[in-house]
Amino acid sequence: MNVKHGLSSAVIARAQREAQKLVDELAGVRAAVVATADGFEVAYAVTGDANPARVAAMTSSIVAIGGVVAEEADLGRRESLILLTDSGFAVFQSVHRRDSELVIGVLAQNCGVPALVSYRAAQFAKALVEA
Amino acid sequence: MREYKILLTGPVGAGKTTAIGCVSETSPLITDVPNTDTSIDKQFTTVGLDFGQITLDNGDRIRLFGTPGQARFDFLWKILAKNALGVIVLMDNSRAAPLDDLSTYMQTFVESSRLEPPCVVGVGRMQAHPIPTLDDYAARLATEGWVFPILDVNVRNRSDVILLIDALLTQFGVDIQGGKK
Numbered sequence: 001m002n003v004k005h006g007l008s009s010a011v012i013a014r015a016q017r018e019a020q021k022l023v024d025e026l027a028g029v030r031a032a033v034v035a036t037a038d039g040f041e042v043a044y045a046v047t048g049d050a051n052p053a054r055v056a057a058m059t060s061s062i063v064a065i066g067g068v069v070a071e072e073a074d075l076g077r078r079e080s081l082i083l084l085t086d087s088g089f090a091v092f093q094s095v096h097r098r099d100s101e102l103v104i105g106v107l108a109q110n111c112g113v114p115a116l117v118s119y120r121a122a123q124f125a126k127a128l129v130e131a
Numbered sequence: 132m133r134e135y136k137i138l139l140t141g142p143v144g145a146g147k148t149t150a151i152g153c154v155s156e157t158s159p160l161i162t163d164v165p166n167t168d169t170s171i172d173k174q175f176t177t178v179g180l181d182f183g184q185i186t187l188d189n190g191d192r193i194r195l196f197g198t199p200g201q202a203r204f205d206f207l208w209k210i211l212a213k214n215a216l217g218v219i220v221l222m223d224n225s226r227a228a229p230l231d232d233l234s235t236y237m238q239t240f241v242e243s244s245r246l247e248p249p250c251v252v253g254v255g256r257m258q259a260h261p262i263p264t265l266d267d268y269a270a271r272l273a274t275e276g277w278v279f280p281i282l283d284v285n286v287r288n289r290s291d292v293i294l295l296i297d298a299l300l301t302q303f304g305v306d307i308q309g310g311k312k
Contacts, residue, residue, distance in 0.1 A: 002168070002170060003167045003168055003169070005167045036165075036167045037164035037178070038164050038165065038166055038167055038168065038176050038178055039178055039203055039204070040167060040168070053203065054203075054206070057178075057203040057206070058206060060164065060178045061162070061178050061179045061204060061206075061207055062179075064163075064164055064178045064179040065162055065179040065180065068160050068161070068162055068179070100165075101164065101165060
């Protein structure tokens with residue numbers, strides 16, 4: 001399988017650095033994955049047994065389904081989704097680049113702070129749009 | 132009024148999204164995004180689900196759910212298959228090994244289901260790719276112990292898609308007009 005996302009190596013390197021920073025700097029974060037809109041990982045940082053390919057595919061699906069919900073409800077363009085569970089949370093963020101639509105998936109345990117992770121994921125997306 | 136949930140599945144590019152869009156009486160829900168996999172010759176691909184609806188003459192309603200084709204989305208397959216009364220497996224005869232594709236999807240959606248739901252197989256692109264034949268598909272199903280209708284279809288043709296649905300409904304005793312057979 002060959003993936004052609006059209007991203008420069010500089011953008012991928014930036015994505016990799018930012019993903020690693022998210023995992024290193026935020027409490028509870030155990031995976032940060034940047035993926036194409038169709039679910040192929042572009043850059044990632046994980047701890048433990050999180051599988052970047054699975055996270056990439058799931059992020060792609062949930063962001064797309066969220067986009068349909070937003071469209072049906074006339075809520076505008078999709079930006080982010082937060083999934084809260086009894087032992088953690090996940091943040092899914094759209095990245096609306098001109099050359100390639102990307103998604104970011106961040107998985108965290110409940111010692112993390114959802115608002116902070118959500119903010120950083122949005123900043124991450126902004127950095128990727130501008131990269 | 133009764134509701135029937137029918138699942139459309141099959142390999143990427145088989146035409147699941149097109150089939151649902153072709154027959155749905157409401158604007159279909161589609162989660163297509165740009166495809167970056169160069170091994171697949173298509174511009175967009177489904178990453179979540181497709182959804183459409185058809186109302187039978189007696190008011191009963193069919194809800195059509197389409198799956199993504201790629202195995203990397205297999206976490207969605209079982210979610211979407213839950214409570215489906217029947218499965219339509221769409222095949223693409225232009226693919227490298229369509230009979231192996233058939234076995235994969237049959238095992239995933241029919242064999243692994245406790246209820247072994249009724250099933251219909253629709254084979255697309257047969258005019259340009261006549262091999263394997265419908266008999267070959269039937270033989271492959273028979274080796275696994277299944278006997279299901281297998282139809283040559285063009286998913287851009289509404290009547291072909293309706294025929295698939297009708298063939299499936301027939302297996303649980305309802306025809307497309309909504310009457311009991």
